[in-house]
Amino acid sequence: MDRIHLMTVFVAVGEEQNFAAAAHRLGMSRPTVTRAISNLEEALGVKLVLRTTRSVRLTDVGSRYLDDVRAILARISDADEAATGTNRVMQGHLNVTAPVLFGNDYVLPCIAAYLDNFPAMSISGYFLDRVVNLVEEGMDVAVRIGHLPDSSLKAIRVGSVRRVLCASPAYLKSRGVPLHPEDLGQHAIVAATGVSPKIEWRFGRDERDISVRIAPRLAVTSNDAAVHAALLGVGITRLLSYQVARHLAEGSLQAVLTDYEEEPWPIHVVHGESRYGAPKVREFIDMLVSHLRKHPDLR
The missing domain is CATH 1.10.10.10 (Winged helix-like DNA-binding domain superfamily/Winged helix DNA-binding domain)
Structure with a gap:
């Protein structure tokens, strides 16, 4: 044999x-x-x-x-x-993963365009707010937000996002606009976490970083729930800029403490080294990279 x-x-x-x-x-x-x-x-x-x-x-x-x-x-x-x-129709299956809101708003349109271009292809989209292990869970392509650990995976930087604090105009009108991170102790906080009622938020970009201990009035287990709570005027929440970009543009949410933001977080398209050689994967990565790099919310 x-x-x-x-x-x-x-x-x-x-x-x-x-x-x-x-x-x-x-x-x-x-x-x-x-x-x-x-x-x-x-x-x-x-x-x-x-x-x-x-x-x-x-x-x-x-x-x-x-x-x-x-x-x-x-x-x-x-x-x-x-x-x-080059001599046959593109066909097969891809597994793609991304954070929930990012996958819905930014990756899904690219998936739709890819499937339209290649009718014999199929895709499973795993939109999850956790880090998915590409090798163990059989993923072909992933979108990762934040600094990457060293690994054998290949990463293509496509943009960046910021962590922003925001609240509804009605809430800020009634409770006032915080001018310093320490003012957050006087505000209702909405935190997207199910881990602990005590959270430390860090601010700043240099050795003068500020840490503030937060006791959320409302803790939720998903980012979209935190967005919805902020829109309802429950309090101030901290999310990634892409998660609230539409609401900030519409004025239904207002950013605060922008002078104290951390350095932006990088966004990468990640794939296994050997996978990039497969035409079906290469085509999808090329489309996704081009799509994300052109998006104004990710610059």
Whole structure:
């Protein structure tokens, strides 16, 4: 058996943790799958799989080998797509993730345009207010807001956003406009958090940073709920500029303490190194990068 075939069988066994399930997934018999794993272990001279009567478990070497083999097979697939992509219709599936409001307002229009251009493509959009692990959760492309940790992922900067404090004009008229971060102690605060009723907000861009301990009058678990509460006049909230850009432009919300804002946060389109070689991914990334870089709210 050729090595690529053995690797493909090993990935199925490693992901399914069961020989019968791997055989069903591959359309093969269980003895054929078992023999392929034995042949691979013999060729490598190491134990990859620990077998019991009820389950299959990877050895430590097997777990590391699974990650490496996945990357190798992905590169082979990408190379095949890159070689044949110009001669065939773009087809397949993409998994894309972004924060909830950002995904709805800025990524979804690009997804719609992409699907219109490539009718044989499909996309799953995972719009979540948490950091999604691209490798473990099978994402092709992600939008990340904030400074990125060092990783093997590739990132393309497309813009920036600010953290802004804002409230409805009616609230500010009745309670006054804060002129210094310490004035927030005299105001009702709406915080988008479900973690703790005590929150520290930082202000400023240099060594003169100011920290203010906040006790929210209203704590909510989503950014859109914080926006809605601010629109209702509940109090002052702190959100990213794109989340309230429309309301600030319309005048239904008003920014405060703008002289004390932190440095802007970068926005990146993030992808796996090998994934960028696949035409379907490359086309989407190119469209998304161009779309986001042109957007006035993200400059």
